[in-house]
Amino acid sequence: MTPEVFIQQQAAKAIHALYHAEVAETSLQVSVTRKEFEGDYTLVTFPLLKISRQAPDVTGNAIGAWLVENVPEIAAFNSVKGFLNLSFSPVYWNEALQEMAADENFGQLPSSGKRIMVEFSSPNTNKPLHLGHIRNNLLGDSVSRILKACGNEVVKSTIVNDRGVHICKSMYAWEKLFDGATPESTGKKGDHLVGDCYVAYAKLEKEHPEVIDDVHKMLVDWEAGDPHVRELWSMMNGWVYKGFDQTYAALGITFDQVDHESETYLLGKELVQKGLEQGVFVKDPDGSVWCDLTADGLDRKLVLRGDGTSVYITQDLGTAERRFATYKLDSHVYVVGNEQDYHFQVLKLILGKLGFEWASRIYHLSYGMVELPEGKMKSREGTVVDADDLIESMYQEARKTSEESGKLADISAEEKERLYRMIGLGALKYFIIKVDPRKTMLFNPKESIDFNGNTGPFIQYTHARICSILRKATASYGAADILPQAQPTGKEIRLVKLLGLFPGKVAEAGASLSPAIVANYAYELAKEFNQYYHETPILKEENESVLKYRLALIATLARTLRSAMALLGIELPERM
Numbered sequence: 133m134t135p136e137v138f139i140q141q142q143a144a145k146a147i148h149a150l151y152h153a154e155v156a157e158t159s160l161q162v163s164v165t166r167k168e169f170e171g172d173y174t175l176v177t178f179p180l181l182k183i184s185r186q187a188p189d190v191t192g193n194a195i196g197a198w199l200v201e202n203v204p205e206i207a208a209f210n211s212v213k214g215f216l217n218l219s220f221s222p223v224y225w226n227e228a229l230q231e232m233a234a235d236e237n238f239g240q241l242p243s244s245g246k247r248i249m250v251e252f253s254s255p256n257t258n259k260p261l262h263l264g265h266i267r268n269n270l271l272g273d274s275v276s277r278i279l280k281a282c283g284n285e286v287v288k289s290t291i292v293n294d295r296g297v298h299i300c301k302s303m304y305a306w307e308k309l310f311d312g313a314t315p316e317s318t319g320k321k322g323d324h325l326v327g328d329c330y331v332a333y334a335k336l337e338k339e340h341p342e343v344i345d346d347v348h349k350m351l352v353d354w355e356a357g358d359p360h361v362r363e364l365w366s367m368m369n370g371w372v373y374k375g376f377d378q379t380y381a382a383l384g385i386t387f388d389q390v391d392h393e394s395e396t397y398l399l400g401k402e403l404v405q406k407g408l409e410q411g412v413f414v415k416d417p418d419g420s421v422w423c424d425l426t427a428d429g430l431d432r433k434l435v436l437r438g439d440g441t442s443v444y445i446t447q448d449l450g451t452a453e454r455r456f457a458t459y460k461l462d463s464h465v466y467v468v469g470n471e472q473d474y475h476f477q478v479l480k481l482i483l484g485k486l487g488f489e490w491a492s493r494i495y496h497l498s499y500g501m502v503e504l505p506e507g508k509m510k511s512r513e514g515t516v517v518d519a520d521d522l523i524e525s526m527y528q529e530a531r532k533t534s535e536e537s538g539k540l541a542d543i544s545a546e547e548k549e550r551l552y553r554m555i556g557l558g559a560l561k562y563f564i565i566k567v568d569p570r571k572t573m574l575f576n577p578k579e580s581i582d583f584n585g586n587t588g589p590f591i592q593y594t595h596a597r598i599c600s601i602l603r604k605a606t607a608s609y610g611a612a613d614i615l616p617q618a619q620p621t622g623k624e625i626r627l628v629k630l631l632g633l634f635p636g637k638v639a640e641a642g643a644s645l646s647p648a649i650v651a652n653y654a655y656e657l658a659k660e661f662n663q664y665y666h667e668t669p670i671l672k673e674e675n676e677s678v679l680k681y682r683l684a685l686i687a688t689l690a691r692t693l694r695s696a697m698a699l700l701g702i703e704l705p706e707r708m
Contacts, residue, residue: 240281241642355441468498523560530552
């Protein structure tokens with residue numbers, strides 16, 4: 133039970149006892165007390181004046197006095213102009229800690245009964261995954277975990293953009309410039325080889341702009357089922373899929389549903405035909421099909437080219453219809469960069485015009501781009517940070533930093549390797565996820581691996597430190613119990629308060645689709661523990677009751693850190 137709910141329940145009892153009136157507990161407004169006032173939580177008494185028929189402070193004082201007299205968990209109060217500030221007693225904080233410690237699913241919210249699909253990654257098969265894709269994948273995976281913790285059934289999906297002009301560009305370059313090269317003959321991952329083809333095509337088109345006509349013809353031939361084009365397409369995409377799978381495995385990313393544009397674009401074409409019959413779309417003299425959105429303050433939108441080939445939005449229309457019909461979705465979240473804001477605005481409008489009531493339940497998690505100190509990345513120019521190279525460099529940086537610390541002498545070589553991977557990946561994930569998704573971010577690998585400050589390794593090290601204390605304590609004293617008669621210090625109350633915020637932070641992150649809220653909460657929790665650790669003796673505490681209380685407190689804190697970081701897809705080691 134949250135502090136807010138506890139106060140709502142007790143305040144409702146006070147109102148009944150004082151004024152013989154029944155009020156709905158949920159109608160009572162409770163929030164954290166503002167810093168300039170004394171108290172833990174504040175009850176707004178203005179709406180109660182019609183019941184009490186008294187002045188605001190008189191009403192507040194009456195309710196506050198009743199609570200202090202009848203509720204052991206309330207220690208003191210003060211009433212200021214319609215706001216009743218309440219201070220909890222040690223009894224409450226011990227009960228709260230007991231409740232949190234006993235709840236193995238602390239932070240997991242009740243079932244909502246809703247099914248939500250989250251689409252993320254959605255790569256093109258003309259290049260390997262890069263740093264921008266990593267932000268997309270990490271956001272999508274974390275949002276999925278958080279929405280599940282919020283009580284939703286979550287379906288993680290991706291659509292592989294495996295057809296279109298951009299794919300044909302890589303295919304064309306491979307035929308003309310790569311002399312039958314394969315991943316085996318070059319020693320390259322397949323997605324890297326195909327990416328080289330895409331970069332080579334960009335250079336070729338600069339010198340010979342007319343080659344784009346051959347590429348468009350290749351796309352027409354593909355849609356017509358030309359055997360040669362289809363065979364080449366299948367071979368090169370196969371190389372890319374294998375490469376993607378390796379990168380996903382390194383990141384710890386999985387999907388429940390994988391769609392391919394090559395299989396869904398026809399669904400979109402069927403919708404375009406229905407839209408023409410309904411008058412939603414119009415066909416121009418050149419055969420192209422459009423949706424006029426000028427009355428909605430937008431432009432005309434192409435949904436089918438004159439040569440009959442589809443565009444991005446064609447397959448998005450068909451895929452959305454199939455997903456809502458197949459999965460009976462309550463909502464659908466698309467994790468896609470902010471350069472596609474207009475695309476999703478148009479998608480929702482067109483689906484609504486086609487008569488789909490669920491169009492309003494489509495959400496675009498529009499995230500900012502990832503930039504480097506030297507500027508933006510460009511796939512066509514080959515100036516991107518490759519995902520595989522970045523993951524490996526993070527591992528090497530974690531290895532170097534850990535070895536320099538000299539604290540791993542008693543750990544086996546196998547455990548060290550696992551630890552380096554855990555730290556490197558944790559640093560990468562946390563550095564990206566801690567930034568609000570909607571903001572453009574600057575990525576600096578060296579900053580992310582720091583063991584101090586707002587970083588993944590700092591939180592990982594904090595967890596390892598707590599685990600070390602608990603191992604030593606268990607060896608000496610056995611399992612810790614929480615003792616209600618313990619008198620927590622101000623620092624300990626601060627920690628319990630902070631722990632109690634976790635379910636609310638999960639709910640807030642789910643509502644705003646922002647894993648950064650959970651990330652920064654985990655940092656605040658780790659930072660608060662470290663301050664407590666430096667100022668408070670734990671294993672040296674001579675009073676056994678106090679010792680066991682402190683052990684139980686930090687054990688609950690460690691578990692909450694694990695739960696919070698797990699929502700970000702980050703593991704926490706027990707030794708570092």
